[in-house]
Amino acid sequence: MSYQFLGLDHVQLAAPAGCEEEARHFFRDVLGMPEVPKPENLRKRGGVWFQCGPQTIHIGVETPFTPAKKAHPAFVIQNMEVLMQRLTELQVEIKVNEEIPGVKRFFIDDPFGNRLEFMEVGDRS
Template sequence: MLTAIDHVQLAAPPGSEPALRAYYVDVLGMTEAPKPPVLAARGGCWFEADGVRLHLGVETDFRPARKAHPGLGVTGIEAYAQRLTARGAKVTWDTNLPGHRRFYSEDPVGNRLEFLEGAPRGAG
């Protein structure tokens, strides 16, 4: 039986690890998680924050997805959006999901990320 999503994997181009670290750690406030040595040899980075795990793997012919994205729950969405903006990330608000406040942003390689705050699933 499925119990949770362990992580979400996004792709990134070779050599982008420094930019990814700057964004996911300094902008989003995540922590870099160590990769097992056999996987670290492939490149890429892993990040986590309060049970959220994002893996960024190197893809030689990388092209960011235009539609696919992880939806990341946040608290204090206004302050979080201000944090991203203050650190140079673009924030695009979207009001099309009833019961939620949400915005989109992109990491430095163009991966789309959704940030949302609202009623928990199953509530009202």
């Protein structure tokens, strides 16, 4: 019998204690990801979850907290320019990166200093 990988269920990002409202503002209100209710038995740990396509983003409380500066999720999106314009209007610093042919991408930091990548894949030839 063999096994196979089917994909990712979620990505967890760390945040400091008491982060929930700031996470909701950023991931739900700024980025537009709907909040997903956490199972009752996990709510006491703090944090908050968001839907991102078929996957979820888990913002989990970590003490002591250190943001992820290198490891990061990469979100595949459509109409990247619209998101970039929205982030610019909200004064979120965008770092454009054009190192991969056929891939438009940029990086931002979430409110806790974690690195986030956004990419739109075109023709990679």
